[in-house]
Amino acid sequence: MLLVPCPNCGPRNSADLRYGGESHARPDPATATPQQWRSYLYLRDNPAGWLRETWYCRSGCRRWFTLERNTATNEFRQPPIPGDKRGGKA
Amino acid sequence: MAESPAFESPVVQSYEFSSGGPLMLTDASPTTKWLIRTETGGVAADRMSTPFGSSSLAAGGALVLGSRPGEWIVLGAAGAVADVVDGLDGLESAEFVTALDWTHGRALFRVTGSDAPRMLEKVCSLDWSDAMTPDGAVASASLAKVTCDIARNDVDGLPSYLIFCDRSFGQYLFDALIDAGEEFGLSVGPASP
Numbered sequence: 001m002l003l004v005p006c007p008n009c010g011p012r013n014s015a016d017l018r019y020g021g022e023s024h025a026r027p028d029p030a031t032a033t034p035q036q037w038r039s040y041l042y043l044r045d046n047p048a049g050w051l052r053e054t055w056y057c058r059s060g061c062r063r064w065f066t067l068e069r070n071t072a073t074n075e076f077r078q079p080p081i082p083g084d085k086r087g088g089k090a
Numbered sequence: 091m092a093e094s095p096a097f098e099s100p101v102v103q104s105y106e107f108s109s110g111g112p113l114m115l116t117d118a119s120p121t122t123k124w125l126i127r128t129e130t131g132g133v134a135a136d137r138m139s140t141p142f143g144s145s146s147l148a149a150g151g152a153l154v155l156g157s158r159p160g161e162w163i164v165l166g167a168a169g170a171v172a173d174v175v176d177g178l179d180g181l182e183s184a185e186f187v188t189a190l191d192w193t194h195g196r197a198l199f200r201v202t203g204s205d206a207p208r209m210l211e212k213v214c215s216l217d218w219s220d221a222m223t224p225d226g227a228v229a230s231a232s233l234a235k236v237t238c239d240i241a242r243n244d245v246d247g248l249p250s251y252l253i254f255c256d257r258s259f260g261q262y263l264f265d266a267l268i269d270a271g272e273e274f275g276l277s278v279g280p281a282s283p
Contacts, residue, residue, distance in 0.1 A: 008142065008159055009229070013215040016232050059232040061142070061158050 009060035020054030100260025108277035113203030133183035197260030
């Protein structure tokens, strides 16, 4: 069983959540090129290591949230706060 | 608040009722219940004064459950619930507030007995021990694969749980709870608000 740490509900069985996939910054529609849209919509990094991803707590708080998961060990950690330059990748 | 039409329980099968037993399941669906949604941190949220994951008794006697961030379930006698809901009218706040009569849309069951936590743990992945979910705790989780809101509301010192689910799942969930409680001597009580 994979325990996913929902920020509102605490650790939950992954069967109670929906996996939202890799989390990427959405390109600006006004300036994005077709190549950038294609990359955003269809291309994935799929690393063996830390990956930022979104989850939906469908049986609990019904909120989307972002976590980082090590795809090799299934260890979770909170992603750094956007704009926080004290450490970690943004 | 408008008058509700005659209530029809989602539990349509008939059961042999018993007044005693170590574990009791009752259909409490006729209870008046309202859903309140608003932004967290706003004036209306302050007025509800019940944090997510906990419950409290309003001044009029209605039970207020902090069921999700920015979401509350208010249940109890119709007048007591109306006091809470009507109290949100006219608040000087910029945020939207949604108040919805859930009485007919949601099934509500009560399970009471010392083995109630063990029974719930057969159909739910959450930890229902006293340490994790003391009296007054509120959680949302999958029960027998049905998304439910569950509130611990002890009765006479015995663990007791209020279980809400969508009306259309009511009969299925009622039967699933009976199956789960069979080994603990569960009996079914008559429906009561």
